[in-house]
Amino acid sequence: MAKRKSKFMCKSCGYESAKWMGRCPGCGEWNTMDEEVEVVQKGPRGAFQHSDNTRQKAMPISTIETMKEPRIDTDLDELNRVLGGGVVPGSLVLIGGDPGIGKSTLLLQVSSLLANKGQRVLYISGEESIRQTKLRAERLGVASDELYIYAETDLGLIHDTIADVNPAFVIVDSIQTVHHPEVTSAPGSVTQVRECTAELMRIAKTKNIAIFLVGHVTKDGQIAGPRILEHMVDTVLYFEGERHHTYRILRSVKNRFGSTNEIAIFEMLQSGLKEVLNPSELFLRERSLGGAGSTVVASMEGTRPILVEIQALVTPSSFNYPKRMATGLDQNRVSLLMAVLEKRMGMLLQAQDAYIKVAGGVKLDEPAIDLAVLMSIVSSYRDLAVGLSDCFIGEVGLTGEVRRVSRIEQRVTEAAKLGFDRAVIPSSNLGGWDYPEGIKVIGVETVSDALKIAFKE
Structure with a gap:
């Protein structure tokens, strides 16, 4: 006979406890512990239930045949690049982002493009009615007989509808609104999200259907629900950007x-x-x-080089402790680079406020941007402009040396395409590749060498 057991789980991080607590010990959030009832099946100790018809045998790895995954073009080159070349049938894709950022708009447009190519698409909305979805589709110019709209949150009914429609693609908007009829907790809870995702993953793998899941995010920007959610899916995408600005960035963090x-x-x-x-x-x-x-720095985002402007504003501070603010960069890295300028270059920055920003709302986290950040800080501190046709690439060490970076040829080629005349790079990156025409490549070993080139000292 089944035995009922209660436990308390945190909605933010999935921490489990035998008793209720006001504050979660895992993430420190208040009032996030929800009671959930789980059913424990009693059986003989050490016995495992399994189905003989689904059991597989272990095989030597040398005897397993492989093949390249088929890809389905979405007609959006940018989305295809993030997905690795297109949508893989049978894959499970999770898209997270702030409310109103455009997740539903993107997936509705993708649904229309796929439906117009003859692919049957089922769009399941748990937050809007079919009429509301239809109004959004009319505004976007979406219309196709192969695009089916279904407003439901019950996973059992969703399972039956998928079997009836037999689509090639399924969009679930959103996973936090779907509930499993056999799970007693409320929709959006840790157990509900985990069980619903596991069932949808089983449907995707057994029926070879590509399923897109929309996930809500917390105030910290993380996808709401248990952390295991991101481990279960095949691809995790984050939709970033300011709601009051027009540009949006879709970033792949797992694929x-x-x-x-x-x-x-x-x-x-x-x-x-x-x-x-x-x-x-x-x-x-x-x-x-x-x-x-x-x-300007040439940064690598995945396999694509992107030229980005780094801006710095250094002003005298009126406080005992100067401010260090960074937007789009790691603030600790900025403090480290300013310490290098103070120690190695003799610049008195301890009485200066420093504000560093990556223009365009991009977030950069690779070490190859160090040299460009230093050049921006020195340019603002000395009130001297860097050449408009100069591009700086390189990692900076604590002793002031400029260290080697990866994929230097792609970075310099991208700078040459946009009309830059000079690229200042580490000396260790000079050999072994062909320089593009129209741009002068200059190698430097230390920050001091780069400053002499940039400001003609």
Whole structure:
């Protein structure tokens, strides 16, 4: 006979406890512990239940045959790049982002493109009625007989509808609204999200259906629900951007069928999302001419080089402790680089406030941007502009040396395409590749060498 057992789980981090607590010991959030009732099946100790018809035998790895995964083109080049070349049938994709950022708009447009190619798509909305979804579709110009709209949150009914419609693609908007009829907890709880995702994953793998899940995010920007949710799915995408700005960035943080850290850039228009095919030109379009504190760096986002402007503003501080603020960069890295300038270059920055920003809303976290950040800080501190046609690439060590970076040829080639005349790179990156025409490549070993080139000391 089944035995009922109660436990308390945190909605934010999934921490489990035998008793209720006001504050979660795992994440520190208040009033996030919900009671959940689980049914424990009693049986002989050490006995496992399994089905003989689904049992597989272990095989030597040398005898297993492999084949390249088939891909389905979505007609959105930016989305195809983030997914690794297209949608893989039978894959489970999770898309998270802030409310109103455009997740539903993107998936509705993708549904229309796939349906127009003859692929049957089932769009399941747990937050809007079919009429509300229809109004959104009319605004986006979406209309196809192969696109089916279904408003439901019961997982049992969703399972039956998938069997009836037999689609090639399924969109679930959102996973936090779906509830499993056999789970007693409320929709959006840790157990509900985990069990519903596991059932949808089983449907995707057994029926070879590509399923897209929309996930809500917490105030910290993490996908709501248990952390195991991101481990269960094949691909995790984050939709980033400011709601009051027009540009959106779709970032891949996990992909079993392609490279991670790929980004796709879209522009939000009245008619929906539009691809931005040349993001480097977009980020440098509004660059000020001759302004101090501005430097360009060629950063790698996945397999794509992107030229981004880094801006710095260094001003005398009126406080005992100067401010260090960074937008789009790691603030600890900025403090470290300023310490290098103070110790190795003799610049007195302890009485200066420093504000560093990556223009365009991009987040950079690779070490190859160090040299450009330093050049921006020095440019603002000395009130001297860096050459408009100069690009700086390189990692900076604690002793002031400029260290080697990866994929230097792709970075310099992208700078040459946009008309830059000089690229300052680490000396260790000079050999072994062909320099593109129209750009002068200069190697430096230390920060001091880079400063002499940038400001003609």
